[in-house]
Amino acid sequence: MTKPMRTLDLETEFKRLEELIVSSETFFLAGHLNPDGDTIGSMLAIASVLKRMGKKVTLFSQDPIPENLRFLPQARSVRSRLPKGKFDAAILLECSVPSRGGALEPVLKRAGKVVNIDHHKTSEFYGDINIVEPHSSSTAEIVYRLFHNMTVKVTRREATCLYTGMVTDTGRFHFPATSPRTLEIASRLLETGFKFSRINDLLYATKACESLKILGRALESLELKYGGKLAVLTLKVKDFKDFDARSEHSENVINYGMMPPGVKAAVMFREESERISVTFRSRGHLDVSLVAKSFGGGGHRNASGCRMKATLDVARAKVFAALSRLLA
Ligand SMILES: [Mn+2]
Numbered sequence: 076m077t078k079p080m081r082t083l084d085l086e087t088e089f090k091r092l093e094e095l096i097v098s099s100e101t102f103f104l105a106g107h108l109n110p111d112g113d114t115i116g117s118m119l120a121i122a123s124v125l126k127r128m129g130k131k132v133t134l135f136s137q138d139p140i141p142e143n144l145r146f147l148p149q150a151r152s153v154r155s156r157l158p159k160g161k162f163d164a165a166i167l168l169e170c171s172v173p174s175r176g177g178a179l180e181p182v183l184k185r186a187g188k189v190v191n192i193d194h195h196k197t198s199e200f201y202g203d204i205n206i207v208e209p210h211s212s213s214t215a216e217i218v219y220r221l222f223h224n225m226t227v228k229v230t231r232r233e234a235t236c237l238y239t240g241m242v243t244d245t246g247r248f249h250f251p252a253t254s255p256r257t258l259e260i261a262s263r264l265l266e267t268g269f270k271f272s273r274i275n276d277l278l279y280a281t282k283a284c285e286s287l288k289i290l291g292r293a294l295e296s297l298e299l300k301y302g303g304k305l306a307v308l309t310l311k312v313k314d315f316k317d318f319d320a321r322s323e324h325s326e327n328v329i330n331y332g333m334m335p336p337g338v339k340a341a342v343m344f345r346e347e348s349e350r351i352s353v354t355f356r357s358r359g360h361l362d363v364s365l366v367a368k369s370f371g372g373g374g375h376r377n378a379s380g381c382r383m384k385a386t387l388d389v390a391r392a393k394v395f396a397a398l399s400r401l402l403a
Pocket of ligand 1: 113114169194212213214244
């Protein structure tokens with residue numbers, strides 16, 4: 076009985092967002108820290124549509140856009156400095172809480188309305204409008220639905236952005252969140268004629284040397300625990316220094332942890348200057364977002380993360396204790 080109600084609410088929220096878009100002039104768009112293809116792709120697609128409608132749009136990402144996503148149309152229009160002035164609407168993408176986007180508070184306080192668009196079930200409904208759809212494979216899928224409702228015809232460039240969001244968040248249409256609808260939307264995007272194969276090449280067959288070297292280091296660190304149910308990868312500050320690599324070069328490395336047969340969950344510890352970044356992966360019903368959330372993070376059942384102010388040893392001990400309970 077709760078399901079139709081939820082759908083009804085969501086449709087109302089979509090309608091309210093449409094009305095807000097029509098009645099607003101100035102927009103602030105922001106994504107989460109360490110932005111990924113879904114956050115940036117969704118942001119750029121919305122910005123492009125808003126601009127076509129004659130709106131003024133300011134795009135913000137506190138952290139820089141990863142190199143492998145800089146091919147996206149208008150990627151350079153994303154600023155890393157918080158803008159001054161007021162906005163009619165602030166749209167946050169994939170921020171389960173506003174602080175996931177960094178220090179956005181000053182801008183949000185000055186915004187007429189705050190919109191939260193997310194597909195993470197850990198999202199807190201902090202917006203004046205909340206479009207939270209945990210069954211969507213990606214935020215890009217939700218954004219496509221918004222455009223569809225608005226009868227916006229997606230351009231080739233917008234399709235490039237939305238496709239990038241979908242293909243990256245679904246692990247190339249591999250993760251269980253991939254639905255018939257995901258593939259149907261991908262198919263509609265393909266119909267615009269964007270350079271599908273070239274985008275896939277840029278995303279998946281192009282890798283910086285630093286990333287390859289870091290991957291090698293991470294794979295060497297692989298440990299199996301709890302009878303082979305948990306894979307552990309560790310990257311230390313020194314590993315990054317040795318190869319002159321940055322944290323973005325370790326993106327997706329965690330997925331290799333899920334490859335040994337019998338592994339149910341993988342965790343990667345990344346030592347940063349003053350904290351430890353922890354990433355989790357799992358399969359099936361094993362919900363690693365519970366562990367991430369218990370340490371102040373968030374994410375999905377099968378993919379989540381958190382940051383801990385602790386030494387590597389302390390972070391490992393705490394996380395292992397939580398994971399052993401989960402795996403028991
Ligand atoms: Mn996403």
